[in-house]
Amino acid sequence: MKLLSTRRRKITAAIAAFLLVGAGGAAAAGEKFWEELGVIDEPGAGTPFQPHEFAEMMAGEAGENAGDEAFEALTIAQQFADARTAPGIVAPGAYSAAYAQLTSMPKTAGTWSEVTNKVYDADDPRYRDWYSNSSGGAGNVTGRITGLAADNAGHVYAAGADGGVWRSATGGGHWTPIADQLPSLSSGTLVLADDGSLWYGTGEANTGGTSYAGSGVYRLADPANGQFTPANRVGGTELESTVISKLRFAGGLVWAATNRGVYSHSAASATGAWTFHYTPNPSYLPGGANAGTANAAYKNIVNDIAVDPKNPKHVIAAIAWRSGDTYNGFYETTDYTQGTASWHKVNPTGAIPADDIGRVTFAFAADGSTLYAINQSPKLLNKAVGTVNSYLDGVYVSNDGNPAGPWNKIAESEKLANSGSALKQSVGGKGYGPGIQSWYNHFLQVDPTDPKHVWLGLEEVYETTDGGSTWKTVGPYWNFYFGCWAIDDAHNKCPDSTHSDQHSIAVGSYQGKAYVYVGNDGGAYRRPVRGQTNAEGHATDWSSLNDGTIDALQYYSVSVGKDTYNGVSGVGVTGGLQDNGTSLLRPGDTVMGSNFGGDGGDSLADPQNICRQVQEYTNLSMSVTENCAANPGATSTDDATSWKIQPYTSRPGDEPARFIAPFSPDSTNPNVWVAGGQHVWVNDMGYAIRNGKQWKNVFDLGAGHTATSVAVSNGVAYVGWCGPCNNSGFTRGIATGKIGDPTSWHQLALPITGVVPNRMVQGLDVDPADGQHVFVAINGFSRRFTEGPGAGIGHVFESHNGGADWTDVSANLPDVPASSIKLLPNGGLILATDLASFYRPAGSANWLRLGTGLPLTVGMDIEYSAADNSVYVATHGRGIWKIALP
Structure with missing residues (x-):
């Protein structure tokens, strides 16, 4: 369940104002309140809500339906399962077969080390931003x-x-x-x-x-x-x-x-x-x-x-x-x-x-x-x-x-x-x-x-x-x-x-x-x-009893950036978590804090400054901060240190998006971001963006289609999508275009039966040196275990001509759902799957198991940090781990 406590406290205050001074007085007195929530863009615009809608607002954050808490949990449970089963039902033996493949694979040198084996304080007083859960009473969590x-x-x-x-x-x-x-x-x-x-x-x-x-x-x-x-x-x-x-x-x-x-x-x-x-x-x-x-x-x-x-x-x-x-x-x-x-x-x-x-x-x-x-x-x-x-x-x-x-x-x-x-x-x-x-x-x-x-x-x-x-x-x-x-x-x-x-x-x-x-x-x-x-x-x-020795944290994402904190220099690590907000671990920290609340989704941090962050609650409900959302001693809404930047046209929440919706920076320009819902959204203001209307809508993926993955480099973007996204009529696709040229956007030809399987397009990455060179990671088990049209074989595919043609480069990979793929500066590839993380050296056709010591659990997001030449993986059950690049 989502701990949207602080937002609701603010909404409660607005309701109280409405009851005390009437609709006109509340509308006038509450403009700054609504502006802070990202519902209106500037003073004088007036609240867009009628009196009866205050109750609706109270029931959920902008972008949600009233009473939507359980619906959200139901949605993520279904979407997590659909990504691994669609377009059909998975037969027994799939997981054990993948495990048998894994145990016979050669490994790279190096040992994974656990990053998040620290106390995680949900009530950390350093982060009393009004979009966090700090002071709610849950204490140390996992x-x-x-x-x-x-x-x-x-x-x-x-x-x-x-x-x-x-x-x-x-x-x-x-x-x-x-x-x-x-x-x-x-x-x-x-x-x-x-x-x-x-x-x-x-x-x-x-x-x-x-x-x-x-x-x-x-x-x-x-x-x-x-x-x-x-x-x-x-x-x-x-x-x-x-x-x-x-x-x-x-x-x-x-x-x-x-x-x-x-x-x-x-x-x-x-x-x-x-x-x-x-x-x-x-x-x-x-x-x-x-x-x-x-x-x-x-x-x-x-x-x-x-x-x-x-x-x-x-x-x-x-x-x-x-x-x-x-x-x-x-x-x-x-x-x-x-x-x-x-x-x-x-x-x-x-x-x-x-x-x-x-x-x-x-x-x-x-x-x-x-x-x-x-x-x-x-x-x-x-x-x-x-x-x-x-x-x-x-x-x-x-x-x-x-x-x-x-x-x-x-x-x-x-x-x-x-x-x-x-x-x-x-x-x-x-x-x-x-x-x-x-x-x-x-x-x-x-x-x-x-x-x-x-x-x-x-x-x-x-x-x-x-x-x-x-x-x-x-x-x-x-x-x-x-x-x-x-x-x-x-x-x-x-x-x-x-x-x-x-x-x-x-x-x-x-x-x-x-x-x-x-x-x-x-x-x-x-x-x-x-x-x-x-x-x-x-x-x-x-x-x-969550003293930091039990790291069962369920991450959806990880982001890394340089940081100096309390006189210690190094890298900071942040990521979004199931029902535990966003964690932040800075150099020298002995306690990890939570600087954003609710469910944490996808995340983004400036590689040169970890305190410049974008964190997703769910469904592209994003917030930006430039000081890690640090707010010690906060006592009022005026102390807020983050801004809501959920993309929208007329009102926050009008953009259909997946529960964990993707967004990504251009790998060659950290101030250009692309986010995906039903539409493809572009922000070219970097961390200076302050409200959701500052995004540009550049492409419509189609009615019923929602983005599952995003990758951008040198102004060329690729967006994977699904719709319907469950077993019944499952369809997927990839759209591509130049972020500054809406006329260049188009759908790639991905027939249901073809080289790229009809399964979830979960990971994408683009070669920074060549926008036509792209990789895709496919979730789910292959056709040998999945009943469903076009389930196909393979998990990793490569194109050298912008997606016109694809080659299966899965080679010796175990047949297990894949979630995230990255091309490294050394020409190698890294891949996160539901069972382990893998590495393919430059010039090689075969994959290696990446290092030793990583628990056999779901890897949701894998990233490379130039700051310490290390690979980081966000697991959905055993925290965040890192290994030096082979």
């Missing part, structure tokens, strides 16, 4: 934690969304990675079994469509001392290319909830195949009659599985697609015996709507006396964006532990909003309330010692000690709306909270004290099981 497990000896295990598994022996903190030898670091779940072994289900289950991301389940017998290796895999290839949402243990078995149905395995050993039990639509599984259809990935999703503590033969499953399908519902077997079971759909009774079951999480009390469930509503999710403020149907309890009920509702969005939630502040109820992302962030946990003590995770953390009669928001979304908050630390009296968007939970002990651990989009946090709260019901005893 990337999304999708799995947690804890024992009673102080060992805590945390799984990053795409960062593998980390171990702490101190109740959290002082982390060590223990899964870096595995072929997939995408994480679904972590569970400690009764015998002390740690089970790791790979393949993150939060998007529903990344069906190739996992490599199975792994069992580590001695997690306190050992490391996961491929030899620890449980079973054979049965669970390759699945996502695994839950692992549950009972009766000597481990049960797996996957996106391809229900499986089980002996919990005592890793040998032997997994037993497939049930799925509602088997014809959509790989090899089935409907496997090639566009929605095949969504027809057999098991969101959760639970075993009745009173009867290990009684197993229940929540099987559903978040947007609704006829198969959605609860399923159970009551007669599991030696690998066989009969499954049937349950007709739940009571308050729960049997015809509106979406994503569900179950939680049994330890004694089986009660069964809790949280249910996301497909009917609400399918309503028009902005018409509802939550997709949560409700939280329920079955007081006899029966999945058929009767179920009693113990919470819904309104009840949770009134429990001390920060999300109660939605204007007119049309912004976002608790559960607006219930399709994405979920957890439910019963205290092992008390069946009425329950923790609920949505965007916030909620707690009840009376079985749901009353709730407290112990982990509010942020502190900005509360009376205790002030932007300066001297006056801010709010307790620290957790980051938003909760995904995982565990209960354990350290030094004899019981703790609850939560994992969310900002990392891992803990507090005592019987913790303290203030008068508002907010916990006063959260501790961030």
Whole structure:
């Protein structure tokens, strides 16, 4: 979820002014306010908004729809998956085949070093710019934690969304990675079994469509001392290319909830195949009659599985697609015996709507006396964006532990909003309330010692000690709306909270004290099981466990520039992150700060001065700063040190663009930039640009087409695009032209079946010495694994005549999605992929694996820095790394 707190505080101030002095007074008094937001260009232009539109503005940043927070998260999840699957469904084996290719490749000399293994302070007081999140209360953060497990000896295990598994022996903190030898670091779940072994289900289950991301389940017998290796895999290839949402243990078995149905395995050993039990639509599984259809990935999703503590033969499953399908519902077997079971759909009774079951999480009390469930509503999710403020149907309890009920509702969005939630502040109820992302962030946990003590995770953390009669928001979304908050630390009296968007939970002990651990989009946090709260019901005893030793940060981009800071000279490094704004690490820093908020997207920095930056929130919502957005001691909007420069014609947000939309400087002129939405935009003012209308619209890519990549050199630009961008009718293309000559722009001839595959054009680069010499990197897996028209073969292509003809130069590259490509000054090529980074020396046809020591996770952006002759790669799960140029 996007932390657009400071902007909303400013909008709240404008609303207050409107209410106090009326429309005319607010319009006049608020002109400077609107100008600062980039909504109007100059004083005297007047606010373009009518009174009823203040509420709409409150619900989202310029360029968004009201209530669009969940829609944005849904969009990036879908776009991230589409880039890797379109135009079809990816078959099992793709990832393991690429890993096998990778392990046989020769390597260059050199070792990667981690750049971002520093504390990342989301509340860094150096960056109190009004477009940052600083002072919101999240404290030290890292990337999304999708799995947690804890024992009673102080060992805590945390799984990053795409960062593998980390171990702490101190109740959290002082982390060590223990899964870096595995072929997939995408994480679904972590569970400690009764015998002390740690089970790791790979393949993150939060998007529903990344069906190739996992490599199975792994069992580590001695997690306190050992490391996961491929030899620890449980079973054979049965669970390759699945996502695994839950692992549950009972009766000597481990049960797996996957996106391809229900499986089980002996919990005592890793040998032997997994037993497939049930799925509602088997014809959509790989090899089935409907496997090639566009929605095949969504027809057999098991969101959760639970075993009745009173009867290990009684197993229940929540099987559903978040947007609704006829198969959605609860399923159970009551007669599991030696690998066989009969499954049937349950007709739940009571308050729960049997015809509106979406994503569900179950939680049994330890004694089986009660069964809790949280249910996301497909009917609400399918309503028009902005018409509802939550997709949560409700939280329920079955007081006899029966999945058929009767179920009693113990919470819904309104009840949770009134429990001390920060999300109660939605204007007119049309912004976002608790559960607006219930399709994405979920957890439910019963205290092992008390069946009425329950923790609920949505965007916030909620707690009840009376079985749901009353709730407290112990982990509010942020502190900005509360009376205790002030932007300066001297006056801010709010307790620290957790980051938003909760995904995982565990209960354990350290030094004899019981703790609850939560994992969310900002990392891992803990507090005592019987913790303290203030008068508002907010916990006063959260501790961030993100001490810099756990680097699960999910970058979309990296930019590097020269810098001198506090007397230390070197290079500064910045980049945009999933739900954690933009990070900035300057020479000599021991703590990395966040100088822009929300989601961080693409980024740009002056190679000669890191403090001259352009940072994207999303969808080309860009800001420029010339002092790193440093603003210590900020107390008002007048202290802003950045300017909104989102390209637009009549109003910010009128330009269709992808969630992470591309922009790039001319490699020969750092003051000329090209950005891509549906149109190609040019800025020739460099960092002196101050508002979005100063961009020039030079070309229309076409209705429904949006840019996926941009490259510019010597005034010649290439822009990759897609549209439609999902499996249904997927099309891609490349446009090119001279930035100063709109008449020169044209589309290249890229037929669906041809040399360049019909897959996502994710990376482009132009030879600075020859604008006709261009390279393209293609995302997705090749036709051998992808069902879809024109999927083709290969990942890197080269043209010497401006894209009229192309040559496949993939050579010995593994067949794995590619994201970013750069031509180096020495004539070599570097390439970032979903598995590793590669180097092709000048004059060579073959690729080498670039160095050693880089974790096997998704590389989103790769850049060369002349300042230190190094290559930097932004990974989407393990931070930013660098290596000296070979």
